[in-house]
Amino acid sequence: MSFPWAKQYTPSHPFMKWMDERLPLPRLVYNAVGSGYEVPRNLNYFWNFGFLAGLCLVLQIVTGIVMAMHYAANTEVAFDTIEHTVRDVNWGWLMRYAHANGASAFFVVIYIHIFRGFFYGSYKAPREMVWLLGVVIFLLMMATAFMGYVLPWGQMSFWGAKVITGLFSAIPFVGEPLQQWLLGGFAPDNAALNRFFSLHYLLPFVILGVVILHIWALHIPGSSNPTGIEVKSESDTVPFYPYYVAKDGWAIGVFAILYCAMVFFAPNYLGHPDNYIPANPMSTPAHIVPEWYFWPFYAILRAFTQDFFFIPAKLMGVLAMFGAILVWFFLPWLDKSPVRSGAFRPVFKWFFAILVVDMLVLFYCGGAPAEEPFVMISQLASFYYFAHFLIILPIVSAIEKPKALPFSITESVLGKDEDAALEPSA
Template sequence: MSYPWANEYKPTHPVMVWMDEKLPLPRLVYGAVGGGYEVPRNLNYFWNFGFLAGLCLMIQIVTGVVLAMHYAPNTLVAFDSTEHIMRDVNWGWLMRYAHANGASAFFVVVYIHIFRGFYFGSYKAPREMIWLLGVVIFLLMMATAFMGYVLPWGQMSFWGAQVITGLFGAIPLVGEPIQHWLLGGFAPDNAALNRFFSLHFLLPFVILGVVILHVWALHIPGSSNPTGVEVKSESDTVPFHPYYTAKDGWTVGLFMVLYSAVVFFAPNMLGHPDNYIPANPMQTPAHIVPEWYFWPFYAILRAFTQDFFFVPAKLMGVLAMFAAILIWFFLPWLDRSPVRSANYRPLYRKFFYVLVVVMAVLFYCGGAPAEEPYVMLSQLAALYYFAHFLIIVPIVSSIERPDPLPYSITESVLGPQPAKA
């Protein structure tokens, strides 16, 4: 958002003056992340995760391009080419481990970013478009991650592709043709591997494009803040640079320490050991699971075990799994409370913490075997998950009595200011 007190870009060097006249790229950068972009002065560290998500995306793109130079998308040699990268390519092991663990880091950061939005009401007007584009980014991330998981062509890669694409077969009439179209055949094979490799390479650049739209949409109303109170005066804001570039820089340093510790000392911690076994269509693994970041939605899928009248359980599970994410698109209109931040919504805050616990249960059950008591826990957690968004949030937003809001962002930081004489 362009505030009247924001600094304007005024180049002094002749080269920069010429550049500003012919191609005002420096002006664009200055207005987007420099001193020309004013942000609320009370942003906490949860607002750093948006920047970290962008960093993770760039790590994935750079390492992915390098890996694509050595990977062979052919079922006869895909597994061997992955091992070739690990053993024979200079620094290939680092590129692969950085890429594989970078995907996990990306999802950790984005999950925190999403739940920050839930807590502080970042999806509310006038920032609905920012939220909607964020959900689109998350869906694209899931598609990209699934296709990337198939590429090593290990046991879990093959059977993961078989199970996930098989979900489309549950759709009446058109499901089986869609499944065959996705795979390019009746089962995961060379055609599927080539398609997944092409899309896995392309989609990160699509994500980058949507991220640019996401940031563009953010600059129209400006950043939200922990109070949910809009900017009222110059004292409520500070320039993004140097205040928040320094804060982001500190967070990036901490993130890179943790990320590097995993890459160098525990690179296979989040992977599945069966994926170091070449794909074998004749031998089904004892326990097929997707990557950990899919577990809550996988738990919702498996929560449906009984047919409902003429609707098969598998179809209901598939619909519920997709609905668990699509429901986020409607959150700006389901939550009708005029107060954004849960800091001032005591009843909503309690239910938010229950949602966090429920998501933790879904994560755990998604990675557990499909047996009791995990199936029953998944059913109870899935029931609450949908009830939270469809029933609890609308009711709470109508009956809740919020706490008093501060008059301004400055007041929330410095306390009530004495009246001027």
């Protein structure tokens, strides 16, 4: 968002003047992430996770391109090409482990980014489009990650593909033809592996395009902030550069330490042991489970064990699994509270804390065997998950009495000192 007091790009070098007249790329960068972009001065460290998500995407694209140079999408050699990359290609082990753990890092960052949005009301007007595009990005990430998990063609890759694509057969009338169309046959084989590899390579660039739209939509109303109130004066903002570039730099340093610790010291910790065994269609693993970042939605899928009248349990599970993400699209209209930030909503805070615990329970149950008591716990957790968004949130937003908001962003940072509040930023 361009404020009247924001610095304007004025090139001084003759070449930069010539460039600005013909291709104003430096002006675009200056206004997007430089001194020309003013942001609220009270952003906390939860706002660093948007930048970290972009960094993770770049890491995944770069390492993925290198991995693709040595991969063959053929069921006879796919597993061996991954092992060849790790063992024989110069720095191949680094690319493989950076890419595999980068997917987990990406989802950790995104989950924190999403729940920050839940708490601080980042989905509320005038930022609905920013939120909707963010949900689209998450759905594309889920599809990309699933297809990538199939590519190593280990035991869990094959059986995961068989189970997940088998869910489409639950759709009445068109389910089985749709499943066969996705796989290119009746079971995961060469055709499916080629299709998944092509889409896994393509979708990150689609995600990059949607991310650009996401950032574009963000720059129209400007960044939200922990108080949820809008910018009122120059004292409420600071230039993105150098203040938040430095803050993002610190966050990158912490992220890099944790990321490198996983890549160098525990590269296979998050991988399933069965996926280090070549795929065998004649040997079913004892416990089929997807990657950890799918666990809460897998738990919701498995929570439905009984048919409901004429609706099969499998179909209800599939609808609930997809509905668990699709419900996020309606958050701007489900939460009608005039206050954005959960920091000023005492009742909302408690239910948000319960939602976080509920999500952690779903994570645990999704990775646990499909047996009691985990099935019953999944059912209770799934019920609360949907109740939170469809019942509790609308009711709380209608009856809750929020705390008094500060007069301005500056007041929330410096207190109610009028002289300090009116002092313009440097």
